[in-house]
Amino acid sequence: MLKRKIVILILLILSTLLYFFSKNTNPKKQIVVYEKLPSIKFPTEKLNDGDIILRRGYGVDSTIALNFSEGEKRYSHAGIIRKKEDNIFVDHIIDDKEKGIDGIFEEPLANFLNGVSIWAIYRFPFSSEDKKDLINYIDKLKIKNIHFDIDFNLYDDAKMYCSEFVYKVINNSTPYKIKAEKIFAGERYVTISDLYENNNAYLIQRSHRKLNEREKIR
Template sequence: MTETTNNTDSQLIINYTEESVIKKTVQLQIDSIKSIATEGDIIFRGGTDIESNIIRDFSNTGKLFSHCGILLKNRGKLVVTHILGGTTNPDGSILSQPLEDFLSYPDNESAGVYAVKLSEKQLYKLYHFIDSAQKQRVTFDLHFNLFTKQQLYCTELLIDALSFARGKKNLYYPTSFNLKNTKYFFLNNDGDYFSFYPVDKFQHHQSLNLKAVFRFPNYQPGTVTR
């Protein structure tokens, strides 16, 4: 009986310690990002839940991140504008969250900030696109269908916004995956092929010209400059 109690107490201590480490890690990310991030930057995070792992599986060059948003100003403060579904956002609406809330997402284990070059005019157009999408009540696309512009997923929202800001129809085109006989066959929207904007391709595509200014856990803040 005593042994069982001791084991339970030990597990509670381990869980408490792990939770403390996670909180400190998240706070490190928040403090570091706040010191370097600016309006228009793209922010990434990496979850470990089922949905996040599915998104990671579609990345080829790196599986560090599973979700992204863009840093914009709301009443003078930087917020993360992004779109997602699930239990944390049941109505699937476009969110504008404080940085703390975005990075404190359950099971989040990584974060990154990438600078994107935008003129003042392009930044204005980007705000206009996001504002219009929110007014039109664009929601998260659970089926990841590129032909339904009333529903978008995270990378699709940002690609459409940046394409509009830069005055281009498409900055780049999605990747096609053959899902026949794979565990993701249920995502098929058109035959056996599934067209998707993977997070890693969005992160590294030359047409976007994104530059990493912070990434955790790969390197520490201050080692990369704009």
């Protein structure tokens, strides 16, 4: 397992370096420019159970995660919104040795977004019953003591990485199916862009927009 982790890490780093090299040396390669929307406030009042929340970090792991996405390379971490009375939480899976957390972690929305300037909310058209099933499925996973998947093995349900967690929760508890589009070094992965660049997810709001892009925000 350790050998697999090292090989995957090396390949991820190489793919990230290759992405930056090709972007900087190929003048024909499209460069995506984003514009911050200072008037946009986080849409707390619009959130529903089951919404996908995305954020961007700037550490080494975050940079690798966002550049590993099959599509848009914008976000480095994902979680799922859940509401409890007047409070909003995020369920996500992390491996944070400083906090002593290795697995599914529920934290207040404000903590999840602390220090974050790039974020987005996407939604699937879940029914009320879908949302209940989704939350119940997450609670069942918590009982199983799922750990963070440092091997990034999509076929091992005892461990999950962040996009895998969202992917399996939605695919196993609702009628909607996310496709794991990334094939890398002969292995299949679900990347962060797979979670929202599909025929079912739609944008609620995000902190930035692409220049020359008019977005339909629901």
